[in-house]
Amino acid sequence: MSFLKNFIKKVMGKVINLKAYNLKINDLKILTSQALVRDNKNSNFSNIQDAEFKVFSQWGEDGIIQYLVNKLPIKNKVFIEFGVEDYSEANTRFLLENDNWSGLVMDGSLKNIEQIKNNPIHWKYDLFAKDVFITKDNINSTIENYIKTYSFDKEIGLLSIDIDGNDYYVWEAIDSINPVIVICEYNSIFGNKHSITVPYDDEFVRTQKHYSNLYFGASIQAFYKLAKSKGYEFIGTNKNSVNAFFVKKEYANKYIPELITTPEDNVVESKFRESRDETGNLTFLRTDERIKLIKSMPVINLDNNQLVTLHKLFK
Secondary structure, eight states: OHHHHHHHHHHHOOOOSHHHHHHHHHHHHHHHHHHHHHHHHTOOOSSGGGGOOOSSSSSSHHHHHHHHHHHSOOSSOEEEEEOOTTSSSOSSHHHHHHHOOEEEEEESOHHHHHHHHTSTHHHHSOEEEEEOOOOTTTHHHHHHHHHHHHTOOSOOSEEEEOOSSSHHHHHHHOOSOOOSEEEEEOOGGGTTTOOEEOOOOTTOOHHHHOTTSOOOSBOHHHHHHHHHHTTEEEEEEOTTSOEEEEEEHHHHHHHOGGGOOOHHHHOOOOOOOOOBOTTSOBOOOOTHHHHHHTTTSEEEETTTTEEEEHHHHOO
């Protein structure tokens, strides 16, 4: 850390305090990513995972997003992302700072939103931050208020959904915008064969539904079928099997047909080990051990709209 701090002092000026130090770190991260952005622009990948690199995203989403926004003719450079926490780690922050996009970010915690508003990015860029606990009933009115206030078209560049719970129902409900790119976090523990989601609950909180922290969201097949019904093509996931990427059909077919795929061909089991015990400690369960831990929990089988327990699907 001392070496890096001294390096930044020489390159970018004197670091006065930790806050300034963190700002310099972010500036350096953006600066050093420029070569990767240029490589992406000049590449033609057949798998979006080859485009991955990380600046502010949790995994390699920044690289994938850069690849897509440079391949697709996006006119309205606006993003909407919800479930951003304090926005230090997010799918759209690199778009904001590197590409100067405009955007709306939302989180259910007022404290998180206040942190965003107190960050210089809130005045340096065209960023609107709102505290709201997203439900399928309030998502459209929240977005519509933003669009009316700032006079944006319905066809925005990108929508990113990550609320660790009702994600499927929220995207299903959204009709106030037509994003070119949609990113959804899915639950890879649910596999890539069954079209399932947790039952809807207005007050769904992942950490409260099951102590393991593994019971949330929907399967990749659920999102795949929903995307198809909304006019989107599935173009893959990140390597860590966390986020699925979808592009409007007319854009995907014309500009990136080589990326169109299916969950059966593209999605693999995740390797990250975030399971917890009843006291909140990490237990590092992997592969099938994770689904066994939540086998008694109910899910909706979207193919027949029946409520079943996971153990009936994963025998």
